[in-house]
Ligand code: BES
């Protein structure tokens with residue numbers, strides 16, 4: 001997709017469709033008013049005569065207005081004027097884009113600078129994310145993908161430099177989400193741990209990142225008994241990947257992101273029920289997020305250092321699989337009694353989190369489709385954030401709110417560590433059902449004492465909130481926006 005700013009009069013813009021907006025008060029936006037004058041009041045006449053009420057997400061396509069170059073005007077309702085939220089604007093634009101994307105529209109023009117009371121640079125950061133999201137489809141295995149015509153997006157705006165920057169940020173985030181979705185949507189018969197290694201190697205090559213891949217032998221040397229335990233039941237060997245981006249001072253402590261990369265989670269010997277098991281190909285979405293964040297950071301050439309760590313394995317039942325009752329010794333030396341082989345994410349993460357110490361991190365953020373319990377806690381549109389530092393949790397929530405990639409700060413209730421103690425080992429790998437997202441986070445807390453750390457349980461947001469089996473690309477926006485806000489702070 002190609003994006004640009006333009007300054008022409010709206011009625012003279014050569015484009016296939018112009019998006020203009022109205023609230024429920026039916027007052028036209030400043031841009032729409034200009035167009036109304038040029039078209040002999042065609043827009044206001046339409047408002048008088050049609051059933052367009054300006055309700056949130058209401059869209060109407062007007063064609064061939066007299067005096068207007070563009071053959072289409074898409075009128076978009078923004079809802080009540082005094083109740084503007086970022087979420088609302090996103091909903092309205094999403095409805096508009098879902099219509100645009102099905103039409104033979106190559107060139108789309110937004111005339112929306114006076115869209116809302118929200119800051120212009122927020123709008124220019126958000127729009128490419130919404131455009132690419134609507135445009136995206138996973139076509140790798142479709143003989144007849146849906147047709148997509150859109151190639152160019154223009155903004156009629158007073159293009160100040162900060163708008164250009166905001167647009168570049170939005171485009172980079174959208175690219176990061178694309179990388180994440182393309183990997184996450186791959187089926188598990190293609191996307192096994194080695195495939196994640198190869199994808200990371202390609203990203204390293206195209207975006208000039210350093211990469212280091214540990215195989216089983218190298219992980220044995222480091223005593224990564226927990227990660228290796230999970231991987232031992234599969235024909236597809238586990239790996240630990242680390243990627244590093246150096247945009248900051250040589251000795252500046254890096255932001256470290258650790259992503260869960262279970263390419264398929266059958267549950268192992270504690271096998272999952274058949275219903276929805278196919279969705280467990282998405283159990284590597286944390287890993288996909290890490291690659292997406294690195295791509296965005298590299299494209300924006302951010303002046304920071306970033307390390308991405310991906311422990312990747314397949315959780316399978318077999319004659320060589322780890323069993324309930326097994327005791328694993330983690331890289332940290334802490335021992336873990338396996339109660340349920342389906343609580344495998346925390347096992348691969350704990351060794352990766354210990355490994356993270358060697359990068360002397362500024363902060364470590366892990367991202368994982370860790371528990372079904374977080375979906376029960378927060379429903380389908382929120383990630384859960386746990387942290388050993390309240391400022392970090394707060395900054396992440398704030399970054400997510402700004403870019404409409406929502407997350408909620410959850411408590412690390414230290415007393416609940418009682419719930420997963422073990423008679424035989426230092427701890428067990430799972431607690432009771434209640435508070436399952438919290439006990440999972442507390443398990444990780446036992447391995448992150450050396451640095452400030454946050455854990456994002458993204459199980460609910462790995463696929464689209466509408467239930468479609470399609471990776472969402474979240475929480476790439478939250479994390480990249482967090483880094484951007486750190487730089488502006
Ligand atoms: N990958 C799953 C969590 C998950 C569930 C992600 C649904 C996305 C959608 C994880 O490995 C798992 O199986 N967790 C168990 C933990 C339990 C055994 C303590 C769970 O949530 O049931």
Ligand code: MN
Nearest residue numbers: 265342343344
């Ligand atoms: Mn599991």
Ligand code: ZN
Nearest residue numbers: 262265283345
């Ligand atoms: Zn899992």
